Amino acid sequence: MTIHARNLRGLAIATAVTVTAALVLVFFYAPLDANQGFVQKIFYIHVPLAIVSLVGYCLGGVYGIGYLRTGDRKWDMRSYCAIHMSLIFSIGGIITGSIWAKASWGHWWLWSVPTLVSYLIVILLYCTYQPLRFSIEDPERQAQYAAVFSVVAGAFVPMNFLVVRLSTQFIHPHVLNLQGGNMPGSMKLAFYTSLLGISLLFATLMKFEMAAKQTRIETRRLRRALVGEDAVRPLGRTVAPS
């Protein structure tokens, strides 16, 4: 079978265990927040989703560099799956963030929060990744242009956060900083466990997507070899690497 499917089972089990442990810690171990009460629990989902999706975008850029350097299609597949998953995670992140903002600040959306605004801009940029791929028919060129886009957009992520942060006075809570943040230990444990859980979830889903796409390509290749070129209809235009 394809190399992508290797280790998938182990990774899936590790993810299930860590996510369960994180949920147990969040709901039964971490104390209630003094100001916000139960609503603050969404923090343990929202922040890891946001962090993992941003890291995933940058990862997509790194894989893009890999493709541009080697021209090997497996890097394109990695870059595509990383960005695809990050997009899904970041939409989750922005919805949970919005719910949290409504509960703790009273508004669904706040322009004065730079982290929120820059996150939205990054999502808007990455929403164009799939239309871009879709509008290029030649698979080679599609991969090439998508890789260039992923590198530029990956570099755009930190720059955009810097500029937007400079432009507003921030009220977003800074629970994480280089000094280790200001959370009590029990909260920190729950947070890091759920960060690990979400990261593993990202890795599992990305690996699963790659395995599925690779298997589809492989199956089509085999069928073409077995029953002849004409028996396998072309896929038509596709966004994913093919």
Add this chain to the structure above:
Amino acid sequence: MRTAAAILRKDLLLELRTLETLPAMTLLAVVTLVIFHFGLNLDVLSGQLAAGVLTVTLLFSAMLAINRLFVAEREQGGFDAFLLAPVDRTAMLFAKAGALFLFMAVLELIAVPAFALLLSPPRLGHSLPGLVLVLFLADIGFAVIGTFVSAIAVHTRARDLIGPIIGLPLLLPALIATARGIGPLLTRHASGSPPGRWLAVLALYDLVNALLAIGLFDFLLEE
């Protein structure tokens, strides 16, 4: 560099003879200012609002030029000829960014007086050197990112759609810095010098994008 100069001269000559892009850009800019006047229902704009209106107007006009930038190369086989020639491919980036920069500069020569005339922002004459400085840095950003986006979009099927949807989010940080840099210049008590922080941000953004574009442009020209 000589190659870049040759392509730039070709582009400027082409524009001079056909007058395709620049008149459309300036017309769009003036119409946008009029639209803003009616949309906002204000006769006089000042401060951040005036800066935003000016920046957005310039941005939309820039989008027109960005969409057209590589169309001649694409339709008349200029790309193939360029790829066959034994020259550095980055020359194309420099030439096209130079052309876009000059288009923006000419556009501003008309759009800024039109802006002053139609929406009479306060202290514009007093702040003019500062405004020119901010717009200079902004134009570099528009030129570099615009060339880059245009080179991506021109090979796609729906190039008129792909250009703006990728270009606008990529230009947003430059837009923020430009608008915030111009805002204090157009208040009633403007000192005339733009805020250094936003000049620095704009310059940094230009620099990073220029380096990225130089590094990656080759990959966009491969056939």
